Amino acid sequence: MFVLISIDLEGCAGVVHVDQTRRGGGDYERARAWMSREANAAALGAFDAGATRVVVNDSHADMRNLLFEELDPRVEVISGALKPLSMVQGMDAGQPAAAFFVGYHGGAGLRASVLDHTYYGAVVGEIRLRPASGAADDPGLWVDEAAINALVLGEAGVPVALVTGDEAVTAHASERFPGVTTVAVKSSITRYSARSIHPDEACRRIRAAAGEALRGLARVRPYTLPPPIDVAFSLLTTAYADAAELVPGVVRLDARRVSYVAPTAREVLRAVLAITKIAGTVVV
Known part of the structure; x- marks a missing residue:
């Protein structure tokens, strides 16, 4: 095993x-x-x-x-x-x-949790997931x-x-x-x-x-969400969102938020890694 x-x-x-x-x-x-x-x-x-x-x-x-x-x-x-x-x-x-x-x-934004962050603490304020086919006003699941x-x-x-x-x-x-x-x-x-x-x-x-x-x-059962999955990132500055917007497929939602629709959970992770790494290049 x-x-x-x-x-x-x-x-x-x-x-x-x-x-x-x-x-x-x-x-x-x-x-x-x-x-x-x-x-x-x-x-x-x-x-x-x-x-x-x-x-x-x-x-x-x-x-x-x-x-x-x-x-x-x-x-x-x-x-x-x-x-x-x-x-x-x-x-x-x-x-x-x-x-x-x-x-x-x-995760980032969680009150009373030592050193809370999600993948890149200097960049990410919050990440939320929701079914891409769901209602546009669905705030998604904090992850x-x-x-x-x-x-x-x-x-x-x-x-x-x-x-x-x-x-x-x-x-x-x-x-x-x-x-x-x-x-x-x-x-x-x-x-x-x-x-x-x-x-x-x-x-x-x-x-x-x-x-x-x-x-x-x-x-015990595996944890799943139905794909495709909309990944919404709240970033800590507009500069990080500017950089993240350079990733193909990323959509700018407002000054500090971007989103990406991932066809699989594995691509959710790839999007998190790509967006946080490229946004991290403008950390000063």
């Missing part, structure tokens, strides 16, 4: 500030160790429940954060950025029975990284069985992903503060929950 683990950093126990998440930051080395240990805990839980293959995809920033020496020697690791499938790279390396999202955080990534997996029939992070992201996951198991390792107070459990306790709970999630896989 193949399990794909997508591991981020902002949602790990103890992490509350950008200084902990950026290479060169004063607490980065400690935080990346916590991240590596949480990824390993999820992998160990998967092996405990009968997984025969576990692929861990480093999904934070430059995607070169995991400390290999902190990981079980049975795991495979995907590292390095500019991946076609970004945070769910590895799903095409055989059909995963399930995916785990570990260390995930709230975070977990929802976008789950849609790509769900389109391929892969369910998200485990989500760990702060209480905000796990609450949204419980509402959206049928049968998902969650572990909240901290309760966010503001964007830069939280009440966290100890990293050792976080790893203990994650390992137990990973095993539980895999053993209960029969109750």
Whole structure:
């Protein structure tokens, strides 16, 4: 049984500030160790429940954060950025029975979620999805990284069985992903503060929950939305919208909003990556 683990950093126990998440930051080395240990805990839980293959995809920033020496020697690791499938790279390396999202955080615009952002925090204010065939005045569904990534997996029939992070992201996951198991390792107070459990306790709970999630896989269902999907981006400045409008197929909605109609969930992700990367070129 193949399990794909997508591991981020902002949602790990103890992490509350950008200084902990950026290479060169004063607490980065400690935080990346916590991240590596949480990824390993999820992998160990998967092996405990009968997984025969576990692929861990480093999904934070430059995607070169995991400390290999902190990981079980049975795991495979995907590292390095500019991946076609970004945070769910590895799903095409055989059909995963399930995916785990570990260390995930709230999406851009979510109140009381540590370091909330969606793919590119300096650019994106909010992303919403709605059926392209729906009413024009439908505001759409607010989405975070977990929802976008789950849609790509769900389109391929892969369910998200485990989500760990702060209480905000796990609450949204419980509402959206049928049968998902969650572990909240901290309760966010503001964007830069939280009440966290100890990293050792976080790893203990994650390992137990990973095993539980895999053993209960029969109750889990893939997360899907009917295509085509209209993706609406609220960007933080007009300059970012100016740049995003250069992407073929992008429609300008107003000063700071653009949209794109994607025929598949995978193309939703490609649009998010393309628009945020090109808009990011004008960040000053």
